[in-house]
Amino acid sequence: xxxxxxxxxxxxxxxxxxxxxxxxxxxxxxxxxxxxxxxxxxxxxxxxxxxxxxxxxxxxxxxxxxxxxxxxxxxxxxxxxxxxxxxxxxxxxxxxxxxxxxxxxxxxxxxxxxxxxxxxx
Amino acid sequence: xxxxxxxxxxxxxxxxxxxxxxxxxxxxxxxxxxxxxxxxxxxxxxxxxxxxxxxxxxxxxxxxxxxxxxxxxxxxxxxxxxxxxxxxxxxxxxxxxxxxxxxxxxxxxx
Numbered sequence: 104x105x106x107x108x109x110x111x112x113x114x115x116x117x118x119x120x121x122x123x124x125x126x127x128x129x130x131x132x133x134x135x136x137x138x139x140x141x142x143x144x145x146x147x148x149x150x151x152x153x154x155x156x157x158x159x160x161x162x163x164x165x166x167x168x169x170x171x172x173x174x175x176x177x178x179x180x181x182x183x184x185x186x187x188x189x190x191x192x193x194x195x196x197x198x199x200x201x202x203x204x205x206x207x208x209x210x211x212x213x214x215x216x217x218x219x220x221x222x223x224x
Numbered sequence: 225x226x227x228x229x230x231x232x233x234x235x236x237x238x239x240x241x242x243x244x245x246x247x248x249x250x251x252x253x254x255x256x257x258x259x260x261x262x263x264x265x266x267x268x269x270x271x272x273x274x275x276x277x278x279x280x281x282x283x284x285x286x287x288x289x290x291x292x293x294x295x296x297x298x299x300x301x302x303x304x305x306x307x308x309x310x311x312x313x314x315x316x317x318x319x320x321x322x323x324x325x326x327x328x329x330x331x332x333x334x
Contacts, residue, residue, distance in 0.1 A: 138323075140270075140325075147227065147313060147325060147326070147327055147328040148262070148264075148270065148313050148315070148325040148328070149325060150315070150322060150323035150324065150325060153323075162321050162322055163322075164225075164322060165225065198269055198270070203260075203275055203276075206275060206276040206279060207256070207257065207258045207275075207276050207317070209256070209258035209260075209276075209317040209323070210258070210260035210272060210275040210276065210315070211260070211262075211270075211272065211315070212272040212275075212281065213272075214269040214270055214271075215269065216269055217269055
């Protein structure tokens with residue numbers, strides 16, 4: 104079955120960097136755009152970034168633009184999120200999610216289980 | 225970009241119907257038929273319930289339905305059941321090629 108598994112979360116000091124990974128299986132990874140969505144503790148969902156199926160197009164939320172970089176390696180079925188200049192407000196569970204299968208494709212399914220990033224000194 | 229506006233909480237008795245609203249602008253909800261809805265249990269990943277305003281994925285109960293009028297989308301849960309207690313989020317594609325989520329609604333079954 105389709106599966107996304109995030110990893111790489113942890114505790115990091117403000118101003119430092121961290122790279123998240125998302126391993127995909129059960130579908131043709133290279134055919135789908137993928138998103139990162141985050142959720143701060145006790146808060147709502149926030150869309151973070153997206154990358155097209157071939158990596159040629161990338162999109163970012165204003166809150167992370169210039170600090171985060173989304174990338175993918177289709178030979179390894181892997182998605183990445185390089186997070187630089189981390190701030191306390193970046194503390195969240197980070198989910199990767201595949202773009203929708205049909206219709207507008209502008210929806211998310213499936214989702215990974217999430218990985219927690221804590222930015223704290 | 226501001227989050228879409230949802231009521232903080234909605235409640236109903238078993239068997240009743242409830243509706244969750246999701247209000248945006250002409251640049252997101254009103255401009256595209258790309259509104260989706262997600263159910264989230266505590267500590268779990270979100271689950272897709274509705275896509276493209278009113279389409280239900282396979283495996284999702286037909287008690288869940290979606291609609292849109294102008295800048296406001298709605299999710300209706302009919303025949304409310306205890307298992308429907310969860311947080312619900314709407315999401316819309318926006319004119320800046322990004323996505324915006326709603327503020328979230330906690331559904332309680334009395």
